Amino acid sequence: MSSSKRRAPVAVNNVAESKATAHGNMSSHGPINGVKIDCQPARKKRALCSEDQASREVTVRGEHDPHKIIKVNANDGKTGDDFELAYTVTKLIGNGSFGVVFQARLINSNEDSAIKKVLQDKRFKNRELQIMRLVSHPNIVELKAFFYSNGEKKDEVFLNLVLEYVPETIYRASRLCAKSKQTMSMLQIKLYMYQLFRSLAYIHSLGICHRDIKPQNLLLNPFTCVLKLCDFGSAKILQAGEPNVSYICSRYYRAPELIFGATNYTTNIDVWSTGCVMAELMLGLPLFPGESGIDQLVEIIKVLGTPTKEQIKTMNPNYMEHKFPQIKPHPFSKVFRARTPTDAIDLISRLLEYTPSHRLTAIEAMVHPFFDELRNPETRLPNGKELPKLFDFTVQELSIRPDLTSRLVPQHAEAELLSRGIDIHNFTPLPQSKMRATKDGLQPDPTKVSVVEHFPIPTNLTILGDFLGLASYYRRFIKDFAKIAAKSNLATQRIRRFLWKLPFLIVNRSNRIKNSLVQLEKGQAALKECNIL
The missing domain is CATH 1.10.510.10 (Transferase(Phosphotransferase) domain 1)
Incomplete structure (x- = not known):
């Protein structure tokens, strides 16, 4: 607080702070009464908080050899596909109660990355991972991959987020x-x-x-x-x-x-x-x-x-x-x-x-x-130099407030949008209900579903998921079900064939997508009846 004279007591009750978040510049306080306010406006405040106040320090054991190549089984940040990730750790760039962040060099692409390592509670899904897999935007750091690693303690598991490195x-x-x-x-x-x-x-x-x-x-x-x-x-x-x-x-x-x-x-x-x-x-x-x-x-x-x-x-x-x-x-x-x-x-x-x-x-x-x-x-x-790209909007962005589009997009930026098939003077905004994410993932993109009949039959689940825009849910759903069916003695050949056939039915019968999804739910129910789920 300012060192000037204090006055005007303030009675504020029930403002209790139970605990600090992992990232906050906070300390825990209970209800406080009788706080006094300095009525003099303060233009010059105290010095900035140090960056390491943003998170509490944690001990980082051992030195990391920048020449040692580490290989792990990882998943793609968007598709979830398995692949082998090879990297070297360059240096520690951040640490706190949430975990640690390393700068790393990815061997395959020869690019820098930031690896955020956080302790994973097995009882819960990691919300940060879920959200990072959903979002894709030029002004949001990209999730390139993720993998899990064991800690020093028994049953200690860490989630590692391989992120775009920004200096x-x-x-x-x-x-x-x-x-x-x-x-x-x-x-x-x-x-x-x-x-x-x-x-x-x-x-x-x-x-x-x-x-x-x-x-x-x-x-x-x-x-x-x-x-x-x-x-x-x-x-x-x-x-x-x-x-x-x-x-x-x-x-x-x-x-x-x-x-x-x-x-x-x-x-x-x-x-x-x-x-x-x-x-x-x-x-x-x-x-x-x-x-x-x-x-x-x-x-x-x-x-x-x-x-x-x-x-x-x-x-x-x-x-x-x-x-x-x-x-x-x-x-x-x-x-x-x-x-x-x-x-x-x-x-x-x-x-x-x-x-x-x-x-x-x-x-x-x-x-x-x-x-x-x-x-x-x-x-x-x-x-x-020219400004960075500021107006390369997507249909989703322009659908947030279509009434503001003419003010949002300057005239000189219209040509670039038009080259991507977006005519700001004649485009159909996405319904707000279709733009929102759910706890299970994004709603289906109607702009992709509407052109199913013009798309060639996909040859694998990766192409299918990318095409339908349902990679966050349906592809994982079908893929996991197929694995379960293949391993279970209780699953019949009929259920197995149904699960593998269904994705292609969805593509071939674009006018019956809703009915196909109903059948998908029936397949899920059938597996539950067989005690497979």
């Missing part, structure tokens, strides 16, 4: 500027924030909430200025009516509804975190550097003022204690430097709203005037 983070880039007593250029901030919003618009359309947006989780290629979102260890596919833990997200970037203990929050918590990141890049320091969960709320109130009863109700209807002193909001125009563009201040003010539904969505933020410079074909990077 820098927004956090380190921001710290470098801070050390030289500078802030990032406004063009850099626009580039990074736009790409972050684009990645969020994509995962939010799937129903995925990242829940840990912070500078440390924003990877950066300093030569191309391409940003990639990483670390989906806290991410979750939000389901209507299903409660979620409120003690999530690193403290400086935690939305107020989480501090109030909300369990029915939405993807808008990511938007709040993004607003905090943008403000930090502009200030060179965190905007809300709370020392505890409750102090985080104090820091927010200093800038936004005291939330009204109505605003508290929108954040958490079950929170009944609202004995706050009446603190007036401190204008954002006075929080930032005098030369800060007004459209930048306007964007931040529309991201950092108490009422979650009043915040801009990620796709709405992308069309904000703050990013108009990026849509200018004459804009170049400081080194004179």
Whole structure:
């Protein structure tokens, strides 16, 4: 807290924090009462938290020989196909309570990769693996492969995620500027924030909430200025009516509804975190550097003022204690430097709203005037090179808000989309219900299913899965069932033939796909009756 005079006690009850997440800059605190607020606005905050505060240290035993080739049986990150992965460990690049991250060199492709090694609880599926296999986006780090390895203890199993390697983070880039007593250029901030919003618009359309947006989780290629979102260890596919833990997200970037203990929050918590990141890049320091969960709320109130009863109700209807002193909001125009563009201040003010539904969505933020410079074909990077690809949208991205397409796609980018068969003036948006992910995987892509009759009969399950866009579920379903049927004495030859024949029936009879899937369910039921499942 600031060393200036404290005043105006705040009574806040029932804001209990049970435990820290694996990635948060957090400590555990119970309910706190009588917290006092420093009413003086603080423009210059305390120093940035060190990067190793983001996770607790763990012991890493042994040295890794960079010349030793390690070979493991791995699975492809998207298809799940088995293959032998050979790599050498270059160096340790991160560690914490979640596990360790190594930089590695992949032998076959001769490219760098990051291998994230986390302890696998056998009782549960790994949510990060599930989500990483679902997503595919130019601004999200790619999952190349995954494999399991044994630990030193008995029955200790580790999941290893082989990820795309990106050399820098927004956090380190921001710290470098801070050390030289500078802030990032406004063009850099626009580039990074736009790409972050684009990645969020994509995962939010799937129903995925990242829940840990912070500078440390924003990877950066300093030569191309391409940003990639990483670390989906806290991410979750939000389901209507299903409660979620409120003690999530690193403290400086935690939305107020989480501090109030909300369990029915939405993807808008990511938007709040993004607003905090943008403000930090502009200030060179965190905007809300709370020392505890409750102090985080104090820091927010200093800038936004005291939330009204109505605003508290929108954040958490079950929170009944609202004995706050009446603190007036401190204008954002006075929080930032005098030369800060007004459209930048306007964007931040529309991201950092108490009422979650009043915040801009990620796709709405992308069309904000703050990013108009990026849509200018004459804009170049400081080194004179062209901007990275910002408008190579997919049909799914354009289907999020079709009414914004004309503002989202600049005229000079239409030709590239048209070359991929996307006419923004005449395309059919995907139904929202078909875009969302489920706990079992993505919904079938209707644009792929609709052209079944024009596709040649696939010769193997890999081609079939890629064609139908159902690799995350149906191919694995059929493949695993076939293995079970082949090994079980209880399975009849008829069931085995049915399971292998069904994929080709689906392709050949495109107008009967629904009926074929019904038969698939019957086959599953038959196996259950034989006690095979």
